[in-house]
Amino acid sequence: MPPTPCSLCHSARALVKRPKTGQQVCKDCFFEVFETEVHNTIVDGAGIFKRGERVAIGASGGKDSTVLAHVLCLLNQRYDYGLDLFLLSIDEGITGYRDDSLETVKQNQVEYGLPLKILSYEDLYGWTMDRIVAQVGKRNNCTFCGVFRRQALDRGAAQLSVDHIVTGHNADDIAETVLMNIMRGDVARLSRCTAVTTQSEDTIKRSKPFKYAYEKEIVMYAYFKKLTYFSTECIYAPDAYRGHARVFLKDLEAIRPSAIIDIIHSGESFVLEQSVQKGMKAMQTCLRCGYMSSNDLCKACALLQGLEAGLDRSALRQGQENNLTVPEGHRTIPKFERITSGASTPTTPIALESIEKPLKAIAM
Numbered sequence: 001m002p003p004t005p006c007s008l009c010h011s012a013r014a015l016v017k018r019p020k021t022g023q024q025v026c027k028d029c030f031f032e033v034f035e036t037e038v039h040n041t042i043v044d045g046a047g048i049f050k051r052g053e054r055v056a057i058g059a060s061g062g063k064d065s066t067v068l069a070h071v072l073c074l075l076n077q078r079y080d081y082g083l084d085l086f087l088l089s090i091d092e093g094i095t096g097y098r099d100d101s102l103e104t105v106k107q108n109q110v111e112y113g114l115p116l117k118i119l120s121y122e123d124l125y126g127w128t129m130d131r132i133v134a135q136v137g138k139r140n141n142c143t144f145c146g147v148f149r150r151q152a153l154d155r156g157a158a159q160l161s162v163d164h165i166v167t168g169h170n171a172d173d174i175a176e177t178v179l180m181n182i183m184r185g186d187v188a189r190l191s192r193c194t195a196v197t198t199q200s201e202d203t204i205k206r207s208k209p210f211k212y213a214y215e216k217e218i219v220m221y222a223y224f225k226k227l228t229y230f231s232t233e234c235i236y237a238p239d240a241y242r243g244h245a246r247v248f249l250k251d252l253e254a255i256r257p258s259a260i261i262d263i264i265h266s267g268e269s270f271v272l273e274q275s276v277q278k279g280m281k282a283m284q285t286c287l288r289c290g291y292m293s294s295n296d297l298c299k300a301c302a303l304l305q306g307l308e309a310g311l312d313r314s315a316l317r318q319g320q321e322n323n324l325t326v327p328e329g330h331r332t333i334p335k336f337e338r339i340t341s342g343a344s345t346p347t348t349p350i351a352l353e354s355i356e357k358p359l360k361a362i363a364m
Contacts, residue, residue, distance in 0.1 A: 008033070016224075019216040019257055027224050034221050038209050039075050041196060048197055048207045051082035054162040058153055059087040059108065059116070061101035063222050064168030066108055066229035068210060071221075072166065073112050086160055087112075090152045091120035092145060093128025094235060101230040108228060119156040121148055125304055126331040133236055135307060142240045144307075147299045151291055151333075157204045158337050169208040172215040175260045176245040178267040183245070187270060194267035203292055214260060288326070290336040301333055 004014040004024050012026035018033075025033065042048045049055065057072060059065045069087065076083050089105045092098050102118065109116040122128050125148060133141045157165050177193045192198060199205040210218065222229055237243065252259040285291065286298035293299070308330040326332055 016220055019253075020214045020261070022257070030217075030220070030224070034213070034217060035071060035075065035078075038071055038213060039079060041212055042075070042081075042209055043079075044196075048166075048209065049081055049083055049164065052084070053082075053164050054084045054086065054160070055164045055166055056086045056088040056117075056153075056157045056160055056162040057114075058165060058167040059089045059105045060168075061089075061104035061108070061230040062168070063218055063227075063229045063231065064170055064173075064210065064215075066104070066168075066227050067218050067222050067225075068166065068168040069108055069112055069114070070225065070227055072209070073114070085114050086162060087114050087116040088153065088156045088160065088162075088165070089116065089118045090149055090156065091118055091122075092149065093121050093130055095130055097232060097235050098129075100232070104228060104230040111228065117156055117160055119152050119159070121152065124148075124152055124155065125300075125333060127304070127307055129236065132307065135310070138236055141236050142242070144303055145236075147303055151298070151300045151336075154204055154291070155336060163205065165204055165206045167206065167208055168210055168218075170210040170213050170215050170218055171260050171264060172246075172249065174208070174211060174267075175263040176242055176249055178263050179245040179249060180242060181267075190267045190270040194264055211264070212261065286336075289333040291333070304331065304333060 006012045006014045006026035006029050007023050008025050008029040012028065014024035015027050016030045017024050018030070055072075057065065057069050059069060069085075072083075072085060075081065076085065087105060087109055089102060091102060105116065105118075108114075120128075129141065129145055132144050136144065153165055174194060178190060181187065181189045181193060194211075196209075196211045197205060197207040221227075249260065249263075252263075256262075283292055283294055284296075286293040286301055287296045288301045289298060291298045291300065295302075297305070305326075309327070
């Protein structure tokens with residue numbers, strides 16, 4: 001039987017069957033359509049980026065962030081976005097996982113010639129995830145990591161004085177989040193979790209250029225491009241609630257490959273009634289650390305207070321009262337230094353020794 005020709009160029013041999021469309025394409029055509037689809041997501045509507053923006057790429061060393069860094073560097077050159085790109089990594093303090101993946105990020109920094117900033121939970125909160133898990137157990141640890149990581153990204157971006165954070169969240173991730181919000185009855189988050197760009201008055205703009213990119217295609221892109229990435233799963237992730245949504249989504253995808261995009265479109269279509277919107281808490285700033293919050297204490301400060309007090313698991317799950325008085329000897333999160341939108345120069349001095357300077361980039 002003769003080899004199957006590429007359904008796009010009709011000349012080269014097809015090597016890839018796209019999970020999203022079922023098309024059988026050659027390697028070069030796959031690269032082109034994948035990059036073009038990401039570009040279309042970036043420029044659709046008003047566009048994700050503004051020329052001259054300083055953009056931090058949330059880099060974990062995994063496949064998604066590694067491919068995102070590669071593709072953004074490529075598209076920034078190809079289409080002249082005019083972006084100033086940085087790598088921003090968060091070290092959660094997970095022995096045998098994050099310490100190894102950060103070595104991959106450092107290698108990416110050399111390959112793409114981008115400045116790298118690493119901010120650790122230890123420096124910011126005085127706790128590592130290893131110590132947190134030792135205290136609260138594995139069932140509830142993802143709550144701590146998610147809250148701490150989000151604030152750490154914003155704080156790292158503020159230290160770099162960047163205008164924008166981009167993350168490697170792909171279509172599978174977003175569809176899983178939609179399912180989780182539905183199963184928890186949290187419909188208020190559906191439209192926000194499916195937005196390609198989110199920003200409020202008190203947060204740095206965040207975008208997801210891989211919103212419509214399937215996880216399988218990102219893996220194939222990394223494989224055929226021979227990119228360097230870390231593929232081990234977080235050692236504390238198996239008990240996470242997201243894992244159940246992921247298994248359910250994979251079963252749906254096996255039956256109907258378009259289920260992932262269909263779920264995302266469903267989330268996009270949810271519109272809250274005015275009465276529900278009015279009942280939602282207004283955002284303010286945390287009275288202790290200055291980060292955005294719907295209460296007097298932000299979630300990170302409340303969780304850190306519980307850790308410092310040595311509360312047991314049940315007390316941590318129930319939450320603690322927003323006591324603004326810091327007990328003697330307890331660590332607190334430093335004040336959050338905001339930056340003005342569109343800032344092109346740092347508003348506060350950046351510790352140069354904390355940023356790894358780029359070496360000569362390898363030609364892509």
